[in-house]
Amino acid sequence: MIKNIAVVGLGKVGSLVAILLNKSFNVHGFDSQPIANSYSFQSSMIDITEREAAFQKLKEFDAVVSCLPYKYNIIIAQMAHQAGIHYFDLTEDVKTSDEIMKLSATSKGIMAPQCGLAPGYIGIVGYDLVKRFDKLRDVELRVGALPRYPNGLLGYSFNWSPAGVINEYIEDAEVITNGKRKYVSSLMGLETINIEGREYEAFYTSGGLGTLCKTLDGKVDTLNYKTIRYPGHARLMRFLITELILKDKKEVLEDILTIAKPPVKEDVVYVYAAVEGWQGDKLFREEFFHTYLPQEIDGQEYRAISWTTASSVCSVVELVHQGVTPSKGYLKQEDINLDDFLSTSYGKYYKKQI
Known part of the structure; x- marks a missing residue:
């Protein structure tokens, strides 16, 4: 049972995330900056670099949800492990998730990283299709979080963490090709996608598969995750990251892109999954595709990327609270049933647009 939750990073x-969870739990929000008094939940400042002081605050809760940039998540995960409480985050960083998996071997609570949109919801959707087959051939997962009205050559706005996006573009992506697990360079594997008559591109990025490569190793010929963008985006990002060698200066690249491509209110999220395989002795292809737009919650409109990500992690928290999932160890997204996910108090936000 979960009663009191700390949300770190506002x-x-x-x-x-804190607003939604506060509907069902006692939530206390923490941030490194002064916090507005208009929130419905209690809040205070925290400095996670002061580890002992931060630990003394967090250990009083039943669970902690980290909404910090990926490089800080392991610190919160270690504190949760030490305190013996549940841990959730939104990370796309593979190294962070691997370290959390090691912690989970001796955890007293659940350790659940990768609970956002991708990795997260897309893995739940993809594995729901996988379970319909007796034998698999191909699994393709695609997600795009984009401005609805793009401008400039990049055709992008940073409604999501610039640090997280850049990390996805720089780190290698794990795939299964010809039945073998391997790593490929992100921003490669370029393909053209047509969505409702409009052309997009998709390419490899790191972290989107979560633990699916481990789960489906030896069971599928092809498995990959690609990010959807407007045409030309990958080529320009390769120029910045590789040719200008800004991969070695992530903070500089983050500053440039944050200033150049600020957030927009009108965004769109595309979620697409396709699985090919055999049902009995017949070869089939099952697909899932939905478009998610900004949505009003409690009288305020939230960007599509914000509510899809927030409601995803909140749904996982609720399922752990209800005992639908294991109560300790490492929680993989493919261990969560899509119907259970959509039946939570927070899954309703997805159902409104399905």
Whole structure:
């Protein structure tokens, strides 16, 4: 049972996570910056670099949700492990998730990283299709979080963490090709996608598969995750990251892109999954595709990327609370049934647009 939850990081997504969870739990929000008094939940400042002081605050809760940039998540995870409480985050960083998996071997609570949109919801959707087959051939997962009205050559706005996006573009992506697990360079594997008559591109990015490569190893010929963008985006990002060698200066690249491509209110999220395989002796292809737009919650409109990410992690928290999932160890997204996910108090936000 979960009663008291700490939400660390009250940015665009973290504040919404706290607002949503506060409908069912006692929530206390923490941030490194002064916090507005208009929130419905209690809040205070925290400095996670002061580890002992931060630990003394967090250990009083039943669970902690980290909505911090990926490089800080392991610190919160270690504190949760030490305190013996449940841990959830939104990370796309593979190294962070691997370290959390090691912690989970001796955890007293659940350790659940990768609970956002991708990795997260897309893995739940994809594995729901996988379970319909007796034998698999191909699994393709695609997600795009985009401005509805793009401008400039990049055709992008940073409604999501710039640090997280850049990390996805720089780190290698794990895939299964010809039945073998391997790593490929992100921003490669370019393909053209047509969505409702409009052309997009998709390419490999790191972290989107979560633990699916481990789960489906030896069971599928092809498995990959690609990010959807407007045409030309990958080529320009490769220029910045590789040719200008800004991969070695992530903070500089983050500053440039944050200033150049600020957030927009009108965004769109595309979620697409396709699985090919055999049902009995017949070869089939099952697909899932939905478009998610900004949505009003409690009288305030939230960007599509914000509510899809926030409601995803909140749904996982509720399922752990209800005992639908295991109560300790490492929680993989493919262990969560899509119907259970959509039946939670927070899954309703997805159902409104399905």
